Amino acid sequence: MSKQIKEKDLIVIGAGPAGLTAGIYAARAGLDTLILEKDVIGGQVRLSYTIENYPGFEKIMGSELAEKMEQQAVALGAEIDEFDMIEKVSLTNEEKIIETGDYIYKPKAVIIATGANPIKLPIPNEAAYLGKGVHYCGVCDGASYKDEVIAVIGGGNAALEESIFLAKLAKKVIIIRRYDYFKGEVKILEAVENTPNIEIMYNWDLVDVAGEGFVDRAIIRNTKTDEVKEIEVKAVFGYIGTAPKTDLFKESINLNDRGYILTNESMETNIKGVYAVGDVREKEFRQVTTAVADGTIAALKAEHYISK
Template sequence: MSKEIKDLDLLIIGGGPAGLTAAIYGARAKLSLLLLENQMVGGQVRSSYTIENYPGFKTIEGGALADLMKEQAVELGAEIDEFDSVVSVNLKDEEKLIETKKYIYRTKTLIISTGATPKKIPVPNESKFSSKGIHYCAVCDGAMYEGSTMAVVGGGNSALEEALFLTKFASKVIMIRRYDYFKGEKATLEELEKNPKVEIMYNWDLVNVEGEKFVNKAIIRNTKTNEEKELELEAVFGYIGTEPKTDLFKEFINLDSSGYVITDDRMTTNIKGVYAAGDVRQKPFRQITTAVSDGTIAALAAEKYIEELSRK
C-alpha cells in the first residue's frame, strides 16, 4: 500500500532545543506543524546530568529542561511524533517531500535541526570495545562502573562536565588531555582540580585500549616526549567533538567541509523555505542558548516565507 500524504505548513526534523523552540514559535503563529524525532525529544540536552548555564535556571537536570520545552510546545498546539524515522527527502524550491516509515509529508517549509553525534575516539580497538568500556554518555553509562577507575578524553565543556558527573560513581577519574590547557569553562575546571577523585594528565594522548571482553587498560602517549605507558582502568568516555547528522540532506543542501549546514543569519539554506537550526548548522559556538536562538529565527523566517507564498 502507498503511504498517506499529509500536507503541512512547517515540518521540523529533530527534537533538541532548536527544534523544540521552533515548534513553540511555529505553534504560536498557528502554523500547521509537526516535529519529527526518531528518539525521545531533547537531543544531547537530555543526556546532560546538570545544566547551569541556561538563563532562568541556576541548575536543572537536562531531562527536566527537555520535558519542560516539550510540554510548552505541546500545550501551544505543536504536534510531536517521536520514534518515527525519516527514510528519504526530496527538497526543491517548489516542493519539499519528506518520507518517514509511516507517512509522506508535503510541507511548505522545513527546519533541519537534527543536531550532531559524538565523534568516535580514534583508537584501533574502538569498535571492539564500544559499549564494553568505551562510551560517549556519562549520564547513560557511568553508573555501570561504580567504584572503578574511569578516564575522560577531551578538552571542552562536555569533557569537563561529564568528568565531574563521573566522580559520583568512580573511585578515580583520569582526565586525558593532549594539550596543556582546556577550552571549557574555568569554573568547571577549577571544580575538577579541587576534587580529590580527579587526576588531570596534561600533554597525554590516548593511543589504544586493551582487554579481553571488556576494557581493563589504556595505552597513552606523551605528546611532548613520546613516552608511552599503561593505565589500569575499566572505562573511557570520549568527548572530542561532534559530527553533524546531515547524510539525508547532502544531495540537496549546501554543507561545509565538515558536513555542517551552511546558512545565512536568517537560518536560510540554499533552498527556498528550508532552514537549519542548532548544532547541525555551521557556526562558531554550540550551546543550548545558541540552539534556542537558531530555532527562534528559523521559525520566524519560515512564518514570513509562508506569508509571502500566500500573497502569490
C-alpha cells in the same frame, strides 16, 4: 500499499532545544507543525547532568529542561512523532517531500534541527569495545562503573562537565588531555581541579584500549616525550567533538567541508523555505542558548515565508 500523503505547514526535523523552540514559536503562530525525532527528545541536553548557564535557572538537570521544552511545545499545539523514521528527503525551491516509514509529508517549509553525534575515538579497538568500556555518554553509562577507575578523553566543556558527573559515581576519574591546557570555561575547570577524585594527565593521548572482552586498561602516549604506557581503567568516555547529522540532506543542501549546513543569520539555507538550526549548522558557538535563538529565528522566518 501506497503511503498516505499528508500536507503540513511546517516540519521540524529534530527535537533538541533548537527544534523544540522552533516548534513552540511555530505553534504559537498558528502553523500546523510536526516535529520528527528518531532519537531522544531533547537531544544532547537531555543527556547533560546539570546545566548552569541557561537564563532563569541557576542550576537545572538537562533532562528536566528538555521535558519542560517538550511539554511546552505540545501544550501549544505542536505534534511530536519520535517513532516514524525518515527514509527519504527531497528538498527543492518548488517542493518539499519527507518520506517516513508510514507517511509521505509535503510541508510548506522545513526546519532542519538534527544536531550532531559524538566523534568516535580514533583508536584501533573502538568498535570492538563499544559499549564494553568505550562510551560517549556519562549520564547513560556512568552508573555501570560505580566505584571503578575510569578515564575521560577530551579538552572542552563537555569533557570537564562529564568528568564532574562521573566523579560522583566512580572511585576515580582520570582526564587524559593531549595538550597542557583546556578549551573549556575557567569556572568548570576550577570545579574539576577542586574535585578530589579527578586526576588530570596533561600532555597524554589515548592510543588504544585493551582487555579480555571488556576494557581493563588504556594505552596512552606522552605527546612531548613519546613515552607509551598502560593505565588500569574500566572504561573510557570520549568527548573529542561532534559531527553533524546531515546525510539526509547532502544532495540538496549546501554544506561546508566538515559537513555542517551553511546558513545566513536568518537561518536560511540555499533552498527557499528550508532552514537549519542548532548544532547542525555552521557557527562559532554551540550552546543551548544559541540553539534556542536559532530555533526562534527560523520559526519566525518560516512563518513569514509561509504567509507569503
